[in-house]
Amino acid sequence: MSSLRFKVVEEASNRKAVPVDIPKARPQEYYASKVFNRAKMYEYLPIDTYKALINAIDNKEPLSRKVADSVAEGMKRWAIDNGARHYTHWFQPLTETTAEKHDGFVEHDGKGGMVEEFSGKLLVQQEPDASSFPNGGIRNTFEARGYSAWDISSPAFLMDNTLCIPTIFISYTGESLDYKTPLLRALSAVDKAGTAVARYFDPKVNHVISNLGWEQEYFLVDEALYAARPDLVLTGRTLMGHESAKNQQLEDHYFGAIPSRVEAFMLDLEIEAHKLGIPAKTRHNEVAPNQFELAPIFEETNLANDHNMLIMSLMSEVARRHNFRVLLHEKPFAGINGSGKHNNWSLGTDTGTLLFAPGKTPKDNLQFITFVANVMAAVYRHNALLKASIMSATNCHRLGANEAPPAIISIFAGSQLSEIINKIKNSDKDDLIALAGKEELNLGVAQIPELMIDNTDRNRTSPFAFTGNRFEFRAVGSSANCASAMIALNAAMAEQLADFKQKVDSRLDAGEELQHALLAEIKALLLYSEPIHFDGNGYSDEWKEEAARRGLDCETNPALIFDAYLRPSSVEMFRKTGVMNHVELEARNEVKWEMYTKKIQIEARVLGDLAINHIIPVATRYLSILLDNMVKIRTLFPGNKGEELSSQDAVTVEKIMRHCSVIKEEVAKMVNARKEANQIETEREKALAYSHDVAPCLEVIRYHIDKLELLVDNEMWPLPKYRELLFIR
Numbered sequence: 177m178s179s180l181r182f183k184v185v186e187e188a189s190n191r192k193a194v195p196v197d198i199p200k201a202r203p204q205e206y207y208a209s210k211v212f213n214r215a216k217m218y219e220y221l222p223i224d225t226y227k228a229l230i231n232a233i234d235n236k237e238p239l240s241r242k243v244a245d246s247v248a249e250g251m252k253r254w255a256i257d258n259g260a261r262h263y264t265h266w267f268q269p270l271t272e273t274t275a276e277k278h279d280g281f282v283e284h285d286g287k288g289g290m291v292e293e294f295s296g297k298l299l300v301q302q303e304p305d306a307s308s309f310p311n312g313g314i315r316n317t318f319e320a321r322g323y324s325a326w327d328i329s330s331p332a333f334l335m336d337n338t339l340c341i342p343t344i345f346i347s348y349t350g351e352s353l354d355y356k357t358p359l360l361r362a363l364s365a366v367d368k369a370g371t372a373v374a375r376y377f378d379p380k381v382n383h384v385i386s387n388l389g390w391e392q393e394y395f396l397v398d399e400a401l402y403a404a405r406p407d408l409v410l411t412g413r414t415l416m417g418h419e420s421a422k423n424q425q426l427e428d429h430y431f432g433a434i435p436s437r438v439e440a441f442m443l444d445l446e447i448e449a450h451k452l453g454i455p456a457k458t459r460h461n462e463v464a465p466n467q468f469e470l471a472p473i474f475e476e477t478n479l480a481n482d483h484n485m486l487i488m489s490l491m492s493e494v495a496r497r498h499n500f501r502v503l504l505h506e507k508p509f510a511g512i513n514g515s516g517k518h519n520n521w522s523l524g525t526d527t528g529t530l531l532f533a534p535g536k537t538p539k540d541n542l543q544f545i546t547f548v549a550n551v552m553a554a555v556y557r558h559n560a561l562l563k564a565s566i567m568s569a570t571n572c573h574r575l576g577a578n579e580a581p582p583a584i585i586s587i588f589a590g591s592q593l594s595e596i597i598n599k600i601k602n603s604d605k606d607d608l609i610a611l612a613g614k615e616e617l618n619l620g621v622a623q624i625p626e627l628m629i630d631n632t633d634r635n636r637t638s639p640f641a642f643t644g645n646r647f648e649f650r651a652v653g654s655s656a657n658c659a660s661a662m663i664a665l666n667a668a669m670a671e672q673l674a675d676f677k678q679k680v681d682s683r684l685d686a687g688e689e690l691q692h693a694l695l696a697e698i699k700a701l702l703l704y705s706e707p708i709h710f711d712g713n714g715y716s717d718e719w720k721e722e723a724a725r726r727g728l729d730c731e732t733n734p735a736l737i738f739d740a741y742l743r744p745s746s747v748e749m750f751r752k753t754g755v756m757n758h759v760e761l762e763a764r765n766e767v768k769w770e771m772y773t774k775k776i777q778i779e780a781r782v783l784g785d786l787a788i789n790h791i792i793p794v795a796t797r798y799l800s801i802l803l804d805n806m807v808k809i810r811t812l813f814p815g816n817k818g819e820e821l822s823s824q825d826a827v828t829v830e831k832i833m834r835h836c837s838v839i840k841e842e843v844a845k846m847v848n849a850r851k852e853a854n855q856i857e858t859e860r861e862k863a864l865a866y867s868h869d870v871a872p873c874l875e876v877i878r879y880h881i882d883k884l885e886l887l888v889d890n891e892m893w894p895l896p897k898y899r900e901l902l903f904i905r
């Protein structure tokens with residue numbers, strides 16, 4: 177009997193909810209208590225320093241060394257007052273996680289003792305020994321210097337008695353080695369281009385701000401069961417496991433009550449999130465068993481993204497307190513829903529207008545449709561790039577599978593917005609002049625903004641959907657750094673808005689009236705971007721054919737999808753907007769291909785080991801029991817009778833032997849394919865070889881192991897089964 181599996185199943189089944197230490201104070205009192213926010217700055221900094229820092233933050237200006245020293249001193253005092261002993265520059269390398277290097281505050285005092293020191297220099301800039309972070313060849317190892325520099329737009333915070341300072345991470349020669357640097361550049365580009373266009377409508381606008389509200393999906397698995405699944409531990413997903421007889425068919429998990437152990441975890445997580453100033457708001461069950469979701473209130477994109485990175489590590493930490501492991505992988509289990517991270521994205525002005533929200537007046541509506549038309553054009557123009565921005569070795573299992581958007585980017589507009597779009601598209605020049613001239617632009621939306629938010633049909637099959645006052649980019653993977661998608665999207669939007677501005681301005685220069693110029697250009701954009709607009713069922717096969725006919729990017733191989741970053745149109749867009757240069761783009765793709773290869777490589781090794789050392793031996797043992805049995809039956813009942821009575825066993829024996837032999841052959845084939853692929857020098861070609869020759873073996877091996885799971889004695893099966901992983905909590 178497989179004692180480990182039954183032991184962990186018992187352990188997990190007996191677990192009770194862990195009590196949560198609920199603060200006595202109300203959330204508003206402990207909210208952001210671990211954040212060095214403006215209130216703390218005001219309290220801990222000399223007034224001149226405070227003013228200089230706020231000015232630098234608000235106006236995106238650099239800090240002088242003197243101010244930095246003073247800020248560092250105040251920040252250190254606050255941190256120490258709150259129990260900190262260490263500080264770290266907290267940054268986001270290209271590995272999709274965050275990185276930290278902790279240092280103590282201690283320095284020699286020159287008299288044989290120690291003082292707690294933290295200078296402005298250490299606050300503002302550091303040189304982490306960063307040669308082990310992926311850099312795509314930008315930093316040669318002999319020049320292994322990378323700088324991390326404080327991003328003053330994101331406040332420092334305390335995590336586990338460590339003062340964490342959000343930083344960008346760049347090479348000695350100035351190229352970005354992280355996600356935050358290009359994100360900040362993209363946000364600044366869309367601010368500039370967006371402000372110029374928003375000023376057609378309101379000259380008082382000084383900034384356009386990009387907002388992000390992410391919805392984080394995840395699975396929870398009991399830690400004992402998790403530990404008994406080497407594939408989960410090492411790759412984040414199950415590489416084998418037959419579908420459970422019951423999974424999500426009844427959708428009873430989605431509508432059911434939150435299980436008590438999970439509820440305790442969620443409460444604990446929410447309290448910790450609030451202390452860190454993360455405005456966690458909604459939590460609920462998701463469709464698949466043991467799948468859940470957490471969403472905060474949206475924030476400015478850079479901060480929201482930091483908060484998402486933070487919540488992912490917080491989740492793992494808090495889950496351990498509740499004897500769970502959190503799975504952020506996009507597809508931890510075959511056959512049921514995967515996890516995404518919807519990125520709700522909008523642009524707003526510093527004067528308080530949401531630019532994708534239909535307004536109350538005709539003028540507001542012209543502004544609304546201006547920005548929406550530019551989104552459609554930008555997404556159409558760069559649909560291949562946007563797909564590349566969300567693609568990874570893990571997310572590719574989710575896209576196009578159970579209830580996930582396909583690997584084709586399209587925009588769902590909903591019936592009301594579609595009506596407006598069609599109206600403008602079909603209007604001729606005279607109509608437009610009439611529309612524009614009347615000063616009463618009536619698109620039929622003036623009275624319905626709230627209705628629109630609630631009534632957008634919520635087409636869940638679309639990867640990019642208009643949801644009333646924002647767009648929801650749903651193709652983003654649950655384990656990804658949202659910045660990747662947000663860099664591509666905001667940069668593409670910045671380029672598009674700048675082009676739009678130029679075209680409208682030439683019309684104005686030629687003496688056209690503003691409203692007419694805008695409407696003419698909007699119409700042109702809506703006609704141009706027609707192919708990206710699709711309100712139908714994105715899960716259907718017809719859509720795949722239709723999308724190909726429309727010329728949308730339909731590539732499904734991740735290694736090839738990444739090529740979109742190096743298309744001339746992408747390179748030019750990133751150059752014009754100042755977000756990334758050619759060297760950075762090439763380096764990043766090297767990293768993407770390398771990461772892809774490594775993930776498949778690890779999965780292949782793990783599955784090979786499990787197949788040969790865990791599954792085959794068990795199947796063989798069961799086989800010999802069956803064979804023994806058959807021999808005994810045939811001894812007792814010689815001749816035809818014995819054969820007849822043992823015939824079912826004979827069938828099973830043959831099946832098991834056949835599955836085992838295919839598994840052994842495929843593992844050998846996979847090992848060879850890996851060896852050959854490893855000889856390839858270029859990262860792109862290597863990734864392609866892994867996707868063509870190695871990845872398919874994983875599927876075949878899995879298929880046969882899953883068949884064995886149904887044949888072999890349950891008592892002997894070594895790994896926790898799907899029904900145990902998914903239903904015990």
Ligand code: ADP
Pocket residue numbers: 387388389390391458471472473474520521522530645646
């Ligand atoms: P759903 O129905 O898709 O679960 P919710 O209404 O719960 O959506 O909102 C999901 C996320 O969208 C939340 O983080 C919310 O704050 C965010 N959100 C709402 N309005 C906007 C907006 N204008 N811009 C960006 N994010 C927004």
Ligand code: MG
Pocket residue numbers: 391518648
């Ligand atoms: Mg959503």
